[in-house]
Amino acid sequence: MIAGPTILEAVNLGGQTVRLTLAGGKIAAIVPMPGAATQTILPLPVEPHVHLDKAGTIGRCRPDAPGLFGAIEAMARDKANWTAEDLRTRIAAGMEEAWASGCRAIRSHLDWNEPEVPLAWHVASEVAQDWADRMPLIRSSLSGIDVLGHPEIGPAIAAHVARDGQVLGAFIYRHDDLAARIALVFDLAEKHGLMLDFHVDEGLEVEATGLDLILAETIRRGMGDRVLCGHACSLSIRPDAPRVIDAMGRAGMALTVMPTTNLYLQDMTPGRTPRLRGLAPAQELRAAGVPVLFGTDNVRDPFYPMGLHDPLESLRLAALSAHLPPGDWVEAITAAPARALGLSPQRLVVGEPADFVLLPAPDVLAALARPGVPRRVFRRGQLQP
Template sequence: MQLERVLIPRRVRGFDDGRPDAQAYDVRLDGDRVAAVSPADGPAQGMLLSALVDAHVHLDKNYTVGQVGAAQGDLFAAITRMAQARAHWSGPDLRARMTRALEDAWQSGTRAMRTHLDWNERDAPLSLGVFEALRDAWAGRIELQCVSLTPLDLFAGASAGEDIAREVARAGGVMGAFVYRNADLEPKLRRVFELARQNGLALDFHVDEGLHADANGLALIAELAVRMGMAGQVSCSHCCSLSVQPEAQAQATLAGCARAGLHLVALPTTNLYLQGAWDRTPVERGITRLREAAGHGLRGCIATDNVADGFYPYGSYDLLETFGLGVQVAHLAPATDWLDAITTSPARAMGLAWDGRIAPGCPADLVHLQARDEFELLGPTGRRRTVIRAGRPL
């Protein structure tokens, strides 16, 4: 199979031939690998990306908005409603909703997903067993990872924290916590780092998911990652308060994040929906400082987060749609220069075997778009695609 005259955005290229961004290439596939990438004459007639990587989703919550209602900007109302609904979930219900999400993501061109699973007690949630079964069933199509989404204060109890960490390790998962203006924040976070280190676990935090400038969990997590020898093993999602902090404070925090090798994940759909005023047009945008992070060498990710639940009542698992929203709300231009946010950056954050860069010998897991430039990329025609997995179009 040969793909003719396609653009390969610079940040997705696994080669450096010195050619300009507008250079088109012919890409030859042989079996499940890219066999050759050759410069082509003439204008581009499409764009080629590696298959997409979604570093932050909630497969257990999705498609429940009909049960719980839309929270309309109230994060903690959404948390309360979801807790009430969770008591009535069943294994078949979870499997059906999670499978629906995976099928949507698969058709949209996603090759890997990291899902957070609500884990509010010492014992593992019902969703973990469903997740493990689906991870096996979808192996070879979508690589799945799970994160325990646990209230930070639950880790303060020694035995509860140890039980959670051991079960996450058994399941081959990542340990996580919800962090927002907690009392005694430093010792509680230090406890989570200690548990992760003892059990050989990476960490993934929901942190500073609000617009209070005094929410400083991100800065403390970065400091602890360095102090406790876990640099490069920590992801931090949301980080909304960073957007409203004074410039000097925000820049100092981002410098600390860069030193710690943190993986920063922006979630434009949910954060635009939940953050800022609802009694007037919101001024605050609720998205973290992706551009400033890049200035520190920290290339962030853009991920889906919630779909059709109380936290975000709309959406789908088409990561390109979420990317388009992120480009507009964070003024990420040129858009093609930020496609690493849904390909190579989340691949690094998730520790995937392939970093998503296209070059001879890489997997032939690709997304061929009709877009011929950065401007068509965000339109419905430009986003029309052929998803190629193991060298074959879906």
């Protein structure tokens, strides 16, 4: 028996109340309706920044020291537990959670701080194959810039990443010889045709200016559409931030803001309530033409001991912490990360695949009003179980 069309009534689609007809896995008709909407549809979100190799470790791995570097030390100790089975279980669980939230695609950073290919990279590649027909798992290597920018180590990492068709990434925070190391990483990206994804300036020190060096290389080489930066927390306190933000807008380089992890780790001092939020200035960045993305980042690990792999929850927390009207920032979890990851933005128009998230609320603000955003996910016109 051939199933008939699915009809959704009183749907808020881009601010207009419509009747939506789904047939053959596509949007068959969109007809305006009178009256107020009772439910809202959004494109499937795209997750631009997570750490599936670290996720789910908080139960066995607690930091001894506060802040980012305390979390890094704790995570390094936990790597003794990273067997193939452990990694596969945790990475697959993160994928299932992202799938249930409605994700269309996901990019995960994977630690790579030795010349050899890490076990987590191999395991994540296997999980990616398992998920290839459902949700792409894009992998980005994550090496300290002292490792990736080393002339005897970086080329081998870049060559392997290129063979796998993935993304080259580095962590940068006030390292020595930054200009030369960043230039080498850009050389490797140009040689192999790779996209770049940097963790940069993840701290509240005005001297953290690695973003400036990345920006200079991006502009010099015309690579704005291939470079994504994340964090840039120091922009929130740098007196010269307007100059940097303006240059980013002209370069076409996107930036991922991480509400959970940066709110949690920045300005962390035991026995003292934090005064600073540690978020990159999302409003000013977007006003300057910088594509702003919201990333989930860490989930239930030493960097952030709570959370879900759920971009809608990232939007919810970004709206709270950065004073944003959430309905105006949906693009930060949909079209903007799609473009930054090299995917085509999804269009909810007649003839396109019926892939979307259906929220039981008249608008995005109402949908995000309570924790644990309820939703129904449609893929190819079918309700996801």
